[in-house]
Amino acid sequence: MRAILTPEVAPISGVVLFRPGNELLWLFRHGRVVIETPSEAIQHLPSGLIPEADQPLEDDASMQAIFENERVIQRAGGLNGLDSWLERKFECQWEHNDWHSRDFTVMRHAPGSIRLCWGCDNQLREQTTERLAGIARQNLVQWLLERVNIELGFNSYHTLTLPEFCWWMVRNDLADLIPESVATKALRMKPESFSSVMRESDITPSLPATEILQEKAKKIVAVKVDPETPESFMLRPKRRRWVNEKYTRWVKSQQCSCCNNPADDPHHLIGHGQGGMGTKAHDLFVIPLCRAHHDELHADPVAFEAKHGDQLTLLFRVLDRALAIGVLA
Structure with a gap:
């Protein structure tokens, strides 16, 4: 202040x-x-x-789901951070009582918290109403936007724009939470216009805004090399599975290896000593597949490989591309 x-x-x-x-x-x-x-x-x-800058994102209905998402709140500091922020306010936010105590506390109410005096806290502690939820939501959004401003190097008097907020989400590995409507506005994509008399062959479908954003927001996955792990000195080492959600998320955002349509799943290799009980393939051994081809592969792997090629060949192409464009380093 x-x-x-x-x-x-x-x-x-x-x-x-x-x-x-x-x-x-x-x-x-x-x-x-x-x-x-x-x-x-x-x-x-x-x-x-000095009044704080007006934040238009507070009133954007398409942003409400993002503001209330648990991952977004945790990245900004969690509800404990919101409580600490509210403790700087020496006023009761429940204005419907004629008398207020001089002592204050913070009451948790979904989706955030509310600053109350002791008298109002005793009265409202066990209540859950839409009016209280509105106050808690307003506190949550204001705190969240202030935190984003600070983390991006701005002060609380800076008017945060949608592209700036989306960049903060990309920096914090939250790009997958950005919905299509928000991604379209952030990328300033114009809606497609279709005429009622145009031919179907004249329609050129464009990629969804979320897919474009995911492609731009992909991060390099570093593969560490340790030639002297404890297991390498054991006669019968216990298998450790390599797990990396960032890489599987990137694979899922690619085109299907069979039909070039947008992939729905990162398929983990089966067969070839992989995919049995307790031997699920590492997250590195994944292939982007649409839902139809993924179901086809699991229904009959032999017929699938006879029609679309060996899984190892498809996997090699994915790994080669990931290394070539810097996804794996």
């Missing part, structure tokens, strides 16, 4: 006085404060608390 205050200077004694008023005294209760000259952007504001 910041405020604009007019100083009273006593040059002989070397003392500077400020009169913040009762509503701003809490700014000075946390120890030291920073004093700086106001910038051009806020110089026209009257004395008092």
Whole structure:
């Protein structure tokens, strides 16, 4: 929080006085404060608390599912971080009582938390209402946008844009949570226009915005080499399976190895000593397949390989491409 205050200077004694008023005294209760000259952007504001920048993303209905997603909340610091943020507010957010206690607490209410005085907390602690949920949701969104601003190097007075928020999600491995509507706006893709008299052969389907975003957001998967693992010195070492969700997510975003349609599943190799009980193939041995060809392979692997090629050949092509474009390094 910041405020604009007019100083009273006593040059002989070397003392500077400020009169913040009762509503701003809490700014000075946390120890030291920073004093700086106001910038051009806020110089026209009257004395008092500087209002935070308006955040249009708060009112975007398509963003609500993202804001309330558990993974997004955890990446921003979790609900404990939200509670700590609310503890800086010395006001009760339940304005429907005539009397409020001077002591405050934080009450958890889905999807976030609410700042209440002790009196209102005793009254509302066991209640679950849409009005309380609205306050908790507003707190959650405001805290989340502030955290994203800070992590991107902005201050709380910066108006966060949709592409900036999506970049924060990409940085934090949350790109798979971005829905199609949000990805379309973030990439500034224009909706396809179709005429009622155009021929079907004239329609050129475009890739979904989420698929384009996933392709741009893919990360390099580093494969570590350890020539002296403990198991390498054992006569009968216990098998360790290599698991990497990032790589399987990338494979799933590729085209089907059989029909070049968008893949639905990362198929783990079966046969060739893989895929039996307790021997599921490593996440490195996966092939992108659409749902139809995935079902076809599991129904009859021999017939599938006779029709579409050996699984090892398909796997080699996937690994070769992953190495060639830097997905595996």
